Amino acid sequence: MTLSRSSKVFAVVLLVLLLAAAAGVWWLLQDARTTVGGSDGDPVTVTIPEQTSTAEIADILVDEEVIGSAFAFRVAARFDARAGNLQAGEHELREGMGPREAIAALQDDPRPSTYRVTIPEGLTVEQTLDRLSDGTHHDTEDFVVALEDLEVPDVVPVDDLPEGAQPFEGLLWPDTYEVFDDEEAAEILRRLVRTAESRLAEVEPVEGFDPYETLIIASLVEREARLEEERPLIASVIHNRLEEPMRLQIDATVQYARGEHTERVLFEDLEVDSDWNTYERDGLPPTPIAAPGNASLRAAAAPEDTDHLFYVVDDLETGSHAFAETLEEHRQNVAAYRELLEQAGEDIDEAEREQEAIDEQADDS
Numbered sequence: 001m002t003l004s005r006s007s008k009v010f011a012v013v014l015l016v017l018l019l020a021a022a023a024g025v026w027w028l029l030q031d032a033r034t035t036v037g038g039s040d041g042d043p044v045t046v047t048i049p050e051q052t053s054t055a056e057i058a059d060i061l062v063d064e065e066v067i068g069s070a071f072a073f074r075v076a077a078r079f080d081a082r083a084g085n086l087q088a089g090e091h092e093l094r095e096g097m098g099p100r101e102a103i104a105a106l107q108d109d110p111r112p113s114t115y116r117v118t119i120p121e122g123l124t125v126e127q128t129l130d131r132l133s134d135g136t137h138h139d140t141e142d143f144v145v146a147l148e149d150l151e152v153p154d155v156v157p158v159d160d161l162p163e164g165a166q167p168f169e170g171l172l173w174p175d176t177y178e179v180f181d182d183e184e185a186a187e188i189l190r191r192l193v194r195t196a197e198s199r200l201a202e203v204e205p206v207e208g209f210d211p212y213e214t215l216i217i218a219s220l221v222e223r224e225a226r227l228e229e230e231r232p233l234i235a236s237v238i239h240n241r242l243e244e245p246m247r248l249q250i251d252a253t254v255q256y257a258r259g260e261h262t263e264r265v266l267f268e269d270l271e272v273d274s275d276w277n278t279y280e281r282d283g284l285p286p287t288p289i290a291a292p293g294n295a296s297l298r299a300a301a302a303p304e305d306t307d308h309l310f311y312v313v314d315d316l317e318t319g320s321h322a323f324a325e326t327l328e329e330h331r332q333n334v335a336a337y338r339e340l341l342e343q344a345g346e347d348i349d350e351a352e353r354e355q356e357a358i359d360e361q362a363d364d365s
Contacts (some may be wrong), residue, residue, distance in 0.1 A: 041065075041095030048106065050088045057086060057106070065095045066102055073099040082107055113181040119192070121174040121293035122222050124256070128172040128192075128291065138185045146186040153197055155212050162275045162286050170215050170288025171196040199294060203301035206239060218300035219288035223252035226319030231296055233323055235303035237311055246309065248278040249357060251350075256289035267353060312337045312354055316344055331358050 046064050048057055054077045058070035067073050076099035077083035083103055089110025093102065117135035119128055129143040152158055152167045161167060172189065173196040179188055196215075205214040217238055225231045241248055251265040257274035270277070276285040292300070306323070310330035314322035314337065322337075324330040338351035 041097065044093055044095055046091050046093050048086065048088045048091065048110070052088065054083060054086070061093075061097075061102055064093070066093045066097050067099055068096075069099070073102065076100050076103060115179045115181070116176060117179050118176045119172065119174045119291070121296070122290045123172075123174070124290055125166050125169050125172055132185075132188060136179050136183075136185075136188065137181065138188075142185040143189060146184070146189055150186060150189055150193070153193060155197070155200060155210075155215075157212060160286070165287050167287070168193065170219050170291050172291055173199060174291050174293050196291075199297055203297055205301055206303070213284060214300050215292070215297070216284050216288045218292035218297040219290045220248070220250055220252065220285075221299050222292035222296040223255075223290050224250060225296065225299075228295060230321060231299035232302065232304040233306065233308065234311065234321070235296075235299040236306040237308045237323070238300075239303050240307065240309050242283065244309070245282065246361075247282055248284070250278050253278040253285050253289055256285070265350065265353070267349065270353070314340070316340055316346070327358055327362055331355075334358065 044064050044066060046060065046066060048060065052060070055070070055074055058067070058073035058077075061067045061073060062070045080100060080103055086103070086106040087108065087110055090113070091106060091108070091110050093105055097105065115136050117132060119131055123131065125147070129140050129147070132138065132143055133140040147168060150168070153171060156167050156171070158167055172192040175192075175195055177188070177191060200211045200215060203214065205211055209217075217235060220238055221231050221235050225234050238248060238250075253276050254265050254269050254272060257272045257276040258269060270279045273280070275281060276287075276289065278285060307325045308323040310324040310327075310333070311321040312330065312333050314320055314333065322333040324333055334351055334354040337354070338348050340346075341348045341351055
């Protein structure tokens, strides 16, 4: 029997449709071998914009190597009622997923939006809370209130701290944190404190010092050192002075006592009546004066083995220091520092203070 031309066309169309259907069934059968959670591919974050069509989602998933075929995904979506509920937003998927597995994963609510917040070294608690506020949807007051209710780590000798001391000073650890949009202020702060406790557990204090004293020394090193290689040297001066004993006479403690950072510490600044003023008080300040970084903490726990008792700036641009073991060596370094200030047209008050300190120590010896 001879088929008419129209019958032949119909047969060809029917054959094409049958082949397409067979291909779709084949793809579905292939995908059926992969169950949800069965893929062991690398994690990949996929963003599905609002109002994205199924075909566009398929293309996105192929581009991110989540699935191997956009066609297979479209066919699977055609026969899967769940495809009508694909969620826009950020999703954590995996490379090499099957189409139906991807459809199932896209039913979940997307991952909450996140912020990357960087806390630099050397900030006080107050400055850190402001930085957290700048980087999240919480305002500073949210963090202030949350901190008041936060449990203070056991490492802090709370009962020995003077009135007005901030027990979390030095414990809001500098780092870059990924903060979820729905994360409470208290939980964010707990993460910073837990990081600090972890870092403290990684170092062994110098014999005779406890972890909290090491944290205090680290904060002094953080505020005094500008060059990485000088941190262990400055730590050695602090340890050597404590052993002598000599007052630390660290300008950064005066700035902390005054509650403000200034480029230069003046004579009148040294008169501030505070437990943190190491020009007027013996030993370490009662708390850290800032949050140190990892390098300063390591330096405080493992200072350079030196006999240095003094240091003074010897390069105004880099902030490097000249170190000395004796008053006479230090006197020469201070004279050189004064000359640098004069040449740069800077106030020589700091050099004069150093000279006065030398004269006082010479009279005491």
